[in-house]
Ligand SMILES: C[S@@+](CC[C@H](N)C(=O)[O-])C[C@H]1O[C@@H](n2cnc3c(N)ncnc32)[C@H](O)[C@@H]1O
């Protein structure tokens with residue numbers, strides 16, 4: 508997810524709660540230049556129908572929980588270089604038994620600290636901590652405002668429990684007179700929820716979210732999820748996105764959505780700045796340049812080497828050169844879905860889950 512919504516919010520003059528964010532962006536300097544997304548575990552408490560956690564091979568992966576020792580090292584060496592530090596990427600960080608301690612360690616060395624979560628494990632103690640530290644933003648992945656649809660997509664989740672957790676977080680913010688953490692409600696656009704998008708915006712408003720963010724479905728091979736793809740109903744999808752955008756504007760909620768589903772194609776590779784700006788960290792300490800690094804070896808390992816050594820090392824330099832020149836591109840870059848996924852061609856591609864990392 509890009510950070511373009513901040514500039515959209517600012518352009519739309521809904522800058523109230525986003526002044527802080529704007530400050531971070533204008534402070535972008537040579538010392539803070541990274542957007543870090545980091546998994547502290549490879550485990551999750553749910554099996555959402557569109558997520559690779561529903562694949563048998565994912566469920567059979569050996570559990571990995573990052574040690575506090577490695578987390579401290581990364582926080583000390585790498586977080587001071589980040590504009591955005593997101594303590595989650597492809598799993599559910601709240602299942603890590605030491606997640607509270609990780610937030611405490613991360614806060615003093617982070618600029619904009621956030622995490623995304625399914626929200627089911629956000630109990631009172633964690634919510635109090637997020638307000639006290641504070642965490643800047645929590646992104647809640649909620650794929651429907653309606654219990655039945657929500658629970659059929661987010662398998663293993665209870666809608667009532669989630670709403671209870673969201674309300675408690677808002678009460679704690681209120682009690683402490685704090686606007687932080689901002690909350691974003693995030694959903695994957697699918698056939699089963701697209702009609703609900705405008706009511707999703709109302710639901711977000713009721714629960715005091717600052718932003719609604721949506722993304723297209725990535726079709727992972729083996730999930731039988733093609734049936735949820737909106738490629739067959741582009742007009743409906745575009746119509747609902749534009750209705751929701753209009754409503755969000757009226758309600759004062761920032762709304763971020765991917766490009767409309769049109770026939771337009773983008774040359775994705777030219778848009779990639781990830782190897783210069785982004786760091787995806789696996790719970791083992793392994794370093795990937797982005798979250799589209801399917802089937803590729805990591806570019807380094809922070810449990811063995813220092814950040815500068817990896818960032819300025821041969822593997823990173825080779826990748827940057829290949830993206831600049833188009834020569835020697837790796838397969839995942841040549842077929843990159845990250846930037847092409849906003850287009851029909853991009854999202855139509857089936858993705859085979861699997862990384863060259865995380866199996867030690
Ligand atoms: C893999 S989850 C990990 C973080 C956390 N467990 C959560 O659900 O927010 C990260 C994001 O990916 C989204 N996601 C899962 N499967 C997806 C798919 N097939 N296509 C697009 N986004 C997906 C989730 O809804 C969530 O917003």
Ligand code: SF4
Nearest residue numbers: 551553555558560625
């Ligand atoms: S909660 Fe997040 S990681 Fe877990 S299955 Fe759902 S989308 Fe995947």
Ligand code: SF4
Nearest residue numbers: 779797799839840843
């Ligand atoms: S796979 Fe390559 S092109 Fe795609 S985001 Fe990653 S580094 Fe960029």
